[in-house]
Amino acid sequence: MAKNRRRNNKRLDATAAARTTVIPTHVPKRWVKFVVAIFLMPLAWVLTETFFTMFAHTTVEDQFWRTEEFYFFALGCVLWIIAFVGLPRPMWIYVFGHELTHAMVVWLIGGEVSRFEVSAKGGHVITNRVNTWVALAPYFVPIYSILSIVLWGWVSLIYDLSSFREALFALIGAGWAFHLTFTIIMIPKGQTDLEYGGHFFSLMVIYIMNLCVMTVLVIIASPKVTWMGFGRDFFHNTVDFCVMAMSLLRHIPLHLPGGA
Numbered sequence: 223m224a225k226n227r228r229r230n231n232k233r234l235d236a237t238a239a240a241r242t243t244v245i246p247t248h249v250p251k252r253w254v255k256f257v258v259a260i261f262l263m264p265l266a267w268v269l270t271e272t273f274f275t276m277f278a279h280t281t282v283e284d285q286f287w288r289t290e291e292f293y294f295f296a297l298g299c300v301l302w303i304i305a306f307v308g309l310p311r312p313m314w315i316y317v318f319g320h321e322l323t324h325a326m327v328v329w330l331i332g333g334e335v336s337r338f339e340v341s342a343k344g345g346h347v348i349t350n351r352v353n354t355w356v357a358l359a360p361y362f363v364p365i366y367s368i369l370s371i372v373l374w375g376w377v378s379l380i381y382d383l384s385s386f387r388e389a390l391f392a393l394i395g396a397g398w399a400f401h402l403t404f405t406i407i408m409i410p411k412g413q414t415d416l417e418y419g420g421h422f423f424s425l426m427v428i429y430i431m432n433l434c435v436m437t438v439l440v441i442i443a444s445p446k447v448t449w450m451g452f453g454r455d456f457f458h459n460t461v462d463f464c465v466m467a468m469s470l471l472r473h474i475p476l477h478l479p480g481g482a
Contacts, residue, residue, distance in 0.1 A: 223321075223324075223344070223345065223346040223347070223413075223414050223415060251419070252419065252420045252423075255419045255420050255423035256420055256422055256423060258423060259420070259422045259423040259426040259427075262423075262426045262427070262430060263426065264463060264467070265430060266426060266429055266430050266433070267463060268456065268459045268460050268463050269430060269433050269434070269437075269456070270433060271459050271463075272437075272452065272455050272456045272459050273433055273436060273437050273440075275455065275459075276437075276440065276447060276451075276452060276455060277440055280440065280444045280446050280447050284444070284446040284447075286443075286444045286446065289443075289444075289445075290387075290388055290391070291391050291443040291444075292443065292444075293391075294388045294389075294391035294392045294395065295391045295392070295394060295395035295398075295439075295443065296395060297392050297395065298391065298392035298393060298394065298395025298396035298397075298398075298399065299395040299396065299398065299399040300399075301392070301396060302395075302396040302399040302400055302403070303399055303403065306399075306400075306403050311404075313342045313343075314340065314341065314342040316400075316404045316408075317340050317341065317342065317344060317345045318340045318345070319360070319365040319366055320345070320360040320365075321338060321339075321340055321345045321346065321347050321360075322365060323359045323360040323363050323365045324347045324349075324356060324357075324359065324360060325338060325347050325349075326359075326365075327355055327356045327359045327363075328347070328349045328351055328352075328356055331351060331353070331355070331356070332351070333349050333350055333351030333356075334349060334350050334351075335347050335348070335349050336348045336349065336350070352418070354418065354419050354424075354427065357415045357416075357418040357419070357424075358415060358416075358418075358419075358424055358427055358428055358431075360415070361405050361409070361415070361424075361428045361431075361432075362405075362427075362428050362431035362432045362434075362435060363401075363435075364397050364398045364400075364401035364402075364435065365397075365401070366396075366397035366400055366401065367393070367394045367397030367398050367401065368397075369397070370390065370393040370394055370397050371390070371394065374390050374393075391443075394439075398439070402432075405428075405432075409425075409428075437452065
């Protein structure tokens with residue numbers, strides 16, 4: 223949970239000002255973001271179609287499922303899911319990664335974190351800058367997969383880890399499954415982060431960004447999938463979606479006032 227002291231102060235001022243019955247002269251940001259979320263729906267549709275078509279093609283036809291990258295990534299996912307279902311859930315570890323992601327994005331955009339609190343029951347960071355990416359990053363950034371890659375790279379500068387390459391794929395898979403399972407169970411519990419831009423807008427951004435992360439993982443891991451190929455398929459699917467949408471619009475009856 224990311225908190226902004228300045229933003230809270232503004233809320234107090236706005237509450238006081240409301241008592242004087244001042245009529246707002248601007249459109250609330252949540253209304254704008256709701257409209258933006260509607261326009262994000264076609265992007266989500268096309269990206270979903272492109273990803274699953276690409277994944278099915280490379281997995282079955284190119285036999286990506288037989289590669290060690292896929293095998294150990296899937297093994298890491300399965301091992302984590304078994305642990306998630308059968309063992310006590312490590313909430314403190316999830317909360318720490320969640321708040322760490324908030325803090326890292328704040329630092330990336332040049333902000334400051336004045337407080338970082340974590341416990342098994344929840345946590346928060348207090349910062350001087352909050353935006354959509356700061357609020358929603360923990361829901362689409364698999365922080366423990368990223369930390370595994372960073373730690374692996376750092377250790378490999380000192381020791382030769384090439385013979386343990388499969389372990390890296392398993393760690394990335396476990397970290398991604400950790401991120402996905404906790405994201406799925408935590409979102410319905412009323413996360414305050416989603417209130418920043420409204421739930422509809424936040425869920426659209428989370429869904430699209432998770433698809434982007436999965437797309438990047440597949441492109442990096444699969445020797446047969448390229449950025450150029452994905453971009454070409456995405457363009458063709460976008461054109462097909464526009465043609466379909468125009469066809470549907472032509473069949474919608476238009477009723478004008480006055481029986482015209």
